Amino acid sequence: MMREMVTIFRLALLLALPVAMTQPIERADARVRAVLVGASDFAEPELRRFSLPGAARDAERMADALRPFEISAGDMTVLTGRAATADAIRAALDALARRSTRGDRAIIFLSGHGTQAPVSTDDGLEPDGLDEWFLASDAGRWDTRSQSLPGGLKDDEIGLRVRAMRADGVDVWIMIDSCTGGGLFRGSRATPKSIDASILGIVLPPPNRGAIDTSGFVDAGLAGGGRLVAFAAAAPGQIAWDYGDGGRFTTALAAALTDRPSSFAALAARSGPVAIPWTAGDLSAPFLFDGQSPDLLGLIRGLPPLPFATRLSIDDAGACKKRSSGSDRRSPDASTTITLGHCDHVRVDFGEPVTPLRLEAWYRDASGSYASLSPPAGLLVVPGRWANVGFTFVTHDPVSGSPLPRGEEVLILLVRDGSGAAIAGDLMRFQAK
Structure with a gap:
């Protein structure tokens, strides 16, 4: 699936639209x-x-x-x-x-x-x-x-x-x-x-x-x-x-x-x-x-949950829609697999930790391809300020109309310490309607 990512640091369009389940x-x-x-x-x-x-x-x-x-x-x-x-x-x-x-x-x-x-x-x-x-x-x-x-x-x-x-x-x-x-x-x-x-x-x-x-x-x-x-x-x-x-x-x-x-x-x-x-x-x-991309799903297994609150919401403000009414905002249960439609906009807000932390946000699509939704050094999550990431979910290529692979897709949230070791993480799972 293609997604547009929005972080507090920059705007970017994920440029991976797989047409085959290939690695x-x-x-x-x-x-x-x-x-x-x-x-x-x-x-x-x-x-x-x-x-x-x-x-x-x-x-x-x-x-x-x-x-x-x-x-x-x-x-x-x-x-x-x-x-x-x-x-x-x-x-x-x-x-x-x-x-x-x-x-x-x-x-x-x-x-x-x-x-x-x-x-x-x-x-x-x-x-x-x-x-x-x-x-x-x-x-x-x-x-x-x-x-x-x-x-x-x-x-x-x-x-x-x-x-x-x-x-x-x-x-x-x-x-x-x-x-x-x-x-x-x-x-x-x-x-x-x-x-x-x-x-x-x-x-x-x-x-x-x-x-x-x-x-x-x-x-x-x-x-x-x-x-x-x-x-x-x-x-x-x-x-x-x-x-x-x-x-x-x-x-x-x-x-x-x-x-x-x-x-x-x-x-x-x-x-x-x-x-x-x-x-x-x-x-x-x-x-x-020069080598395979790392298995981020495997990395997150066994880690404790994120040490701050997360809040997920969905609305109709997707980047591939000409106009958005800003309506239809909903906050589904992030612990379940969330069903999304073409051009749904997903936003995840992160609460205030006790101390500043660096958060990596990765999206793994149905073909197994990863893309970063956060800055290369991670998203800074600090006391006194909420941070967020977002993306637009699509079920077909907006240019050609070709359908994209179906299957479970995952947002991976990963916190590392100053040495680079992973210390906490969570998953959010999505699938197309």
Whole structure:
């Protein structure tokens, strides 16, 4: 099942929509391949003043950081400057998919400017009515007839390519160092990695307050046996920053890679929540998917219950609904298996502990895939303040309409002490109507 996760730290859409009851295949000869893009310069004269030299440095810095992980030169494609055209990026991603087979690992890195534009079709995954676009080096002005951006890659397009690889059993790690909506902060010495929509000839509708787009660049119903991890420098509508020699996101991420992290969660935590504010997917997976994801269900068995109260509620405010009445709120018995319908929104509130604690929240879907609903370092639960996590439950892919696997699904809540040892935990079980 696909779910939109909301925590007090960030918004994210879980990008795992399995179409088959498959598990990742581990191969001794698995290959790691990468496509790294730094769209740092524009051919269009009107856009040249928005050149972003740091984006090329980002791609080069990420290539240097990944080389120690035994990625051969022939398996790494780096596109920077004027070479980072939309067609060149598409061709590189298509070659990545063509060369990868079940059990392989694919890395996609995009650094450059981003913007937003109105959706051209009724898209249940864009509740604010806006698509996110990545600007390649041949980006131009908005084409009102086709409702498209020449030289741009839309979030759905990138998502569909990732979906195809995952459907073939390829594990995918995607990183995006780009704004997905613009704005300027007065007095900052940094450059926002965004080009305002009006400069591209895009007329944005009035803001739809209360409808938050949590989809990012990879929201097109990602499916299949391959695992997914996504990192981004900014949530949709937020700003990513470039400091001349590269983005804050990429600089922190590349530095954290030198410590050879044990998992994607460890990498994100070492990079820092400010540098990587947006994450999604199976962060519990070993880094570069080198091994099976841990059995969190097995870990929680035998642990004492959480040392604070939990309160579960369900309403009709799911992210794939155009409007919510805010009604039909109910609080079922969390000790039983809870039946949910398509687009039900689930929220779990956590009470005040005696001392501050770090809480991990993981969702295990019917296919056995895990996704994190909490920040990489855990959700801080402290005296004097309630915290919460939430998700949207769906029974079919909102884009294609394809049914998703049926079966029991589990929310795993896990508390660890300062040494990282698990000291308490609880489960909440769900199933589709």
